[in-house]
Amino acid sequence: MIEESKTFEENKNWNRALEKKTEKKLNSLKWDFNPYSEKEIFSMDTPPPYTSGRPWHLGAAAQYSKIDAIARSQRMLGKEVLFPMGMDRNGIPVERYAEKKYGIRMRDTPREQFIKLCKESLDELEKEMFEILRSFAYSADFDNVYRTDSDEYRTLTQSTFIEMWKAGKIIRGTRPSNYCIDCGTTIADAEIEYKEMETNLVYFYFKIKESDEKILIASTRPELLGACSAIIVNPEDERFKNFINKTAITPIYNKEVKIIAHSYAKADFGSGAVMICSYGDYNDVMIIKELKLAEKIIIDTNGKMNENSGEKLKGLKVKDARKEIIEMLKENGTVEKIEKIQHRTPICDRSKTPIEIIPLDEYYLKVTDIKDKLENLANELKMIPEQHKQILINWLKVSTDWPISRRRYYGTEIPLWYCNKCNEPFIPEEGHYYRPWKENPPKGAVCTKCNGTEFSGDDRTFDTWMDSSVSALYVTKYLSDKDFYEKTYPLSLRPQGIDIIRTWLNYSILRCYLLTEKIPWKLAWIDGMGLDEHGEKMSKSKGNGIDPTLIIEKYGADAFRFWAASEALPGSNFLFSESRLQGTAKFLTKLWNIARLVNQFGIPENIDEKQINESDKWIIAYTERLTEDCRKGYETLNPFIPANKIREFVWNIFAPHYIELVKARAYGEKFSESERKSAVYTLNYVLRRVLLLLAPITPFITQTLWNELYKGESVHYQMMPEPNKYDDRLLILGNEIMEFNSNIWNAKKDKKASLKEEIKVEIPEKLNSVEKDLRSMHNIIS
């Protein structure tokens, strides 16, 4: 008791040091999830953050703090809340992190050792991540953390793959992929960078079969001439109108190719005519697919020209072949000119060498045959805000089968072996975690095609989205606990960022639908992105990222959380601004000081309603309306509403108008004991209510104040109050009080009088019921 009042005496403002005092207590509060509870279940498929360590993304931290506010508010609304804590730990980012940290390269490191180093990195990074999350009281279930690289999780990823394999949803296909010759592997789009490089744009002629004319084309990749399958020209380009649908003959190879009109060819670049080859770039891929042209492969996986390139080029490296064919074309007399141009070239971000597009054998999850169904599901899915659904729907229109295999080390292994005799894939049973790159297939494995018993394991891993897209199944115990699953699936909510709609949201719907024939959640809540103060996306590469830890240490977690909640509606992007965050810190100090004041008067026992003064009834009525608004906000998963409503109420109404009005009465000066009690009762009534309404957004200050003033069980274990009935006429009275106050303040201002100076003024009749308070507040004499 003594120690507690000291907190108030010694601290005139709310700050991080005070938060630290309560952090341990706050983070030790438990909410065990009981799937058999009588309460309504609210289950969340929360995003497992990628374990990338400091500095974490400030925008992401803000998003997580809002998700936490949702979880906390749902608990206080009386729901049984499943709020899982996951860690996404597979894939390229950690591989890169480990390479950098240990100065190694994945492909030069024994796989076993590389995996070990990744794991060690992850464990360190994970610790940091937990600290950050705990520093702002993220209240997920830290006692049951799931990790996407655990044996259990990977078992789920593999089992669901096996299930889909058996159902015929997985296909094997050879499709053009990004290939780095230097690294000897397919690489993901995310691993490509672009670099301006000088290159030759070679202009040369094709003969026209049907006439004596020639067509001039321009190419930076003349060495691919042998793989040319068409020429395209813009349909609007007058120069080529006569050539459309005629046949051209390739120099040197003397092959016939069609001249086709396609808007991709731009009249103002090069000669205006483009040769389409398999594969110079992704436009070639697109156009060859679109026009159903024949694919001819001319570069092998060693980066050398193959037999399709002809005797002279065969065996040469791409670069040498380019030089050689230019010479050949010159000899042939078909070269018009050669221009030096700057060309934005895709290169491998590790080896910095140009990537080639080469068809490779990979696994795909079939999407194209259920696209209509997926679009229907997308339309069915409820989303907050609804408008972001368009992103998903647009994506579904253009998306193709999903390539799921990766030539990587740190990921969930593809659970397949191949018969050494006939190469037929062997797939094991569900329910185990398999590592085919170092393990034999299960005992008794027999090839289904040739009865062979010797196998080689697939050494590839899955795309990491294969793991994260079944988080909804993992947290509902799809494989391990049928009852639990029945109670919790589909989940109530998927909260996530707008930036991963096409990946996490899309793939989750796809995967879970294929396995369960249901959308995995009843509702998706899509938040916007945190941008820097100029409105640009924060990213490590741009160097404009802000470390949330520094902000939290400086201004406090509650200030940060309140800022995140109050800055923008869920779904909108939000700009980070330190000055506005400072503003929310000031609001918390305001609340702190209100509590210090109220605390002085002690806590009165309940009083008879008849004793409550009219001005007290007004602020109570206002509080009831505030409660209605806040509940509505929380019920619609929108912390923006309560945050702003509460701030407005506390700062603009409660403190300046009501507290000033009753302060003298609360001190008992010139008022009866009964009048005093009414004021103190009301002050506590309102403050208590505000703490409850604010608890999901600012857990630290509400925890501290609740404990100082009201003791007992934590504020976070309380129920969100229901609004009591109130008389609208009281709110009208309140408006009149506030208008009267402003008038008096203005009058004193005009006279340059201090606010406590005496003033002689008539009190309007309609304010008779609160006359005594007004007289004491403004020092009005008759």
Place this chain on the structure above:
RNA sequence: GGGCCUAUGGUCUAGCGGUUAUGACGUCUGCCUUACACGCAGAAGGCCGGGAGUUCGAAUCUCCCUGGGCCCACCA
């Protein structure tokens, strides 16, 4: 280049068919009034991006233009 979103006082933000257009930060003026100077009170500051339309009536609905953001593609 394609798509989506967005445009409200200096900055940010609410409003989504009829209000004197909300609030915050900043600015200016006065005040240390026994909770708070991280405060109190007051003030200035907006033809709600531009144009056309729908409507008795538009910041709010439609279309066009312009600027900003994001995602996708990316110059043979």
